[in-house]
Amino acid sequence: MSPFGLSTTVWSDLERETLDLFRRLLRVDTTNPPGNETVAARLLADYFAAAGIDTEIAGELPGRQNLIARLRGRRDGPTLLLLGHLDVVPAEPAEWTLPPFSAELRDGYVWGRGALDMKCQVAAQAVAFSRLARSGADFAGELVYAATADEENGRFCGARWLNAQRPELVRCDYLLNEGGGYYVTIDGRRLYTFTNGEKGCAQFTIHTRGKGGHGSVPLHRLNAVELMGRVIGALADHDLPAAVDAQTAAYIDRLVGDGDLAGRLKDPWRARSALAELHAAGSETAYLVEPLLGITFSPTIARAGGQAVNVIPSHAEVTVDCRILPGQTEADVRREIDAALAGLGDAWRFEMVDYIEGNRSSPASPLGDSLRRTLCDMVPEADLLPTVLCGFTDSRWFREAQPDLTAYGFCPFFAEDAVAMGDREHAADERIAASDLPAQALFVERVVRDLLR
Numbered sequence: 039m040s041p042f043g044l045s046t047t048v049w050s051d052l053e054r055e056t057l058d059l060f061r062r063l064l065r066v067d068t069t070n071p072p073g074n075e076t077v078a079a080r081l082l083a084d085y086f087a088a089a090g091i092d093t094e095i096a097g098e099l100p101g102r103q104n105l106i107a108r109l110r111g112r113r114d115g116p117t118l119l120l121l122g123h124l125d126v127v128p129a130e131p132a133e134w135t136l137p138p139f140s141a142e143l144r145d146g147y148v149w150g151r152g153a154l155d156m157k158c159q160v161a162a163q164a165v166a167f168s169r170l171a172r173s174g175a176d177f178a179g180e181l182v183y184a185a186t187a188d189e190e191n192g193r194f195c196g197a198r199w200l201n202a203q204r205p206e207l208v209r210c211d212y213l214l215n216e217g218g219g220y221y222v223t224i225d226g227r228r229l230y231t232f233t234n235g236e237k238g239c240a241q242f243t244i245h246t247r248g249k250g251g252h253g254s255v256p257l258h259r260l261n262a263v264e265l266m267g268r269v270i271g272a273l274a275d276h277d278l279p280a281a282v283d284a285q286t287a288a289y290i291d292r293l294v295g296d297g298d299l300a301g302r303l304k305d306p307w308r309a310r311s312a313l314a315e316l317h318a319a320g321s322e323t324a325y326l327v328e329p330l331l332g333i334t335f336s337p338t339i340a341r342a343g344g345q346a347v348n349v350i351p352s353h354a355e356v357t358v359d360c361r362i363l364p365g366q367t368e369a370d371v372r373r374e375i376d377a378a379l380a381g382l383g384d385a386w387r388f389e390m391v392d393y394i395e396g397n398r399s400s401p402a403s404p405l406g407d408s409l410r411r412t413l414c415d416m417v418p419e420a421d422l423l424p425t426v427l428c429g430f431t432d433s434r435w436f437r438e439a440q441p442d443l444t445a446y447g448f449c450p451f452f453a454e455d456a457v458a459m460g461d462r463e464h465a466a467d468e469r470i471a472a473s474d475l476p477a478q479a480l481f482v483e484r485v486v487r488d489l490l491r
């Protein structure tokens with residue numbers, strides 16, 4: 039018997055089909071910018087056509103098209119959309135063991151840019167869709183498949199464009215997208231997370247203005263560079279408020295074994311100091327909990343001077359990558375900045391650089407139940423918890439355009455845990471265990487059958 043209760047023949051057919059499609063997708067260089075997603079969209083159109091499935095290719099720009107397929111079930115029911123983006127982030131070949139677009143199968147892995155983010159899920163969902171079509175679409179409602187452009191950079195001609203310009207193509211009740219699927223093992227159980235929301239961003243610049251002059255006359259406290267240093271220090275020292283809702287509390291309880299520490303992490307007044315304690319102890323958990331507590335400030339770009347070492351510049355600026363929870367707004371960010379920089383008088387000026395609010399779906403839904411049932415059926419020792427993603431996905435555009443839908447990010451990895459997989463996404467030597475591909479396709483197919491019963 040092969041994995042997951044399949045016969046050896048069925049499993050090896052599934053493995054062959056999934057790996058073949060996946061590796062062909064990986065070989066299409068869809069680095070964004072510039073994207074070049076149309077080539078990958080056509081590859082998928084051909085794959086679907088071979089199974090007699092009609093598709094539509096639509097988009098704003100000729101080289102940056104999206105592919106959509108729709109499959110009607112045999113009875114009435116809700117619509118589930120399987121979403122994935124075709125573009126990938128740049129790869130620097132010199133840093134890779136194997137060429138990033140070779141899609142080589144070596145040591146049990148398939149190597150390539152996009153292997154994890156997210157052509158594995160794009161291929162797995164396509165195979166699940168095709169198998170359901172080939173077996174007669176014996177389910178309720180409708181199944182939609184969308185492979186889109188422009189998620190990693192730009193975010194204009196993909197999911198956002200479809201929702202604005204061709205909403206009839208992507209209307210749905212449930213959306214399954216990227217955003218979760220790694221697991222950690224705690225007390226012998228595999229803890230997986232799916233994402234039911236994404237944080238937003240409020241990236242801002244603080245400009246400082248001082249008095250320019252000769253470097254030999256220090257002009258203490260009027261030097262714009264010194265003022266910028268004080269701004270950076272004040273933002274770093276500021277006690278940002280912590281917000282702990284029921285979902286975050288449940289996540290902390292499951293993740294942090296020490297009951298006393300978990301209790302303090304869940305107390306908004308003590309959460310920040312407990313987090314510092316967790317971080318000082320070298321716990322990776324600190325990185326998982328910190329973004330969930332609320333607003334974060336990360337100064338990432340500083341600019342000042344540059345003309346000559348003996349010239350004091352009159353202006354300096356620091357740009358901060360600020361992230362906000364769903365529900366938090368620009369006003370919340372401004373309040374914290376004003377409080378943090380109160381001691382600096384009027385020597386600084388705020389400028390918003392990029393602002394996108396986060397959003398979230400309810401963590402409890404029939405889609406969540408189907409993900410949990412299917413996962414626990416395939417991995418009996420698994421637990422599945424909802425969490426909010428600190429980064430960004432296209433689910434955000436769908437929730438904004440279709441406020442009634444439930445959008446989650448999930449596609450499970452089976453062969454290795456999150457620690458073993460490290461930080462391969464967006465990094466050199468991105469790769470996935472080859473056996474995860476057929477397992478993911480099987481997972482998606484079973485989720486569809488469970489949800490659209």
Ligand SMILES: [Zn+2]
Pocket residue numbers: 123155156189216
């Ligand atoms: Zn992605």
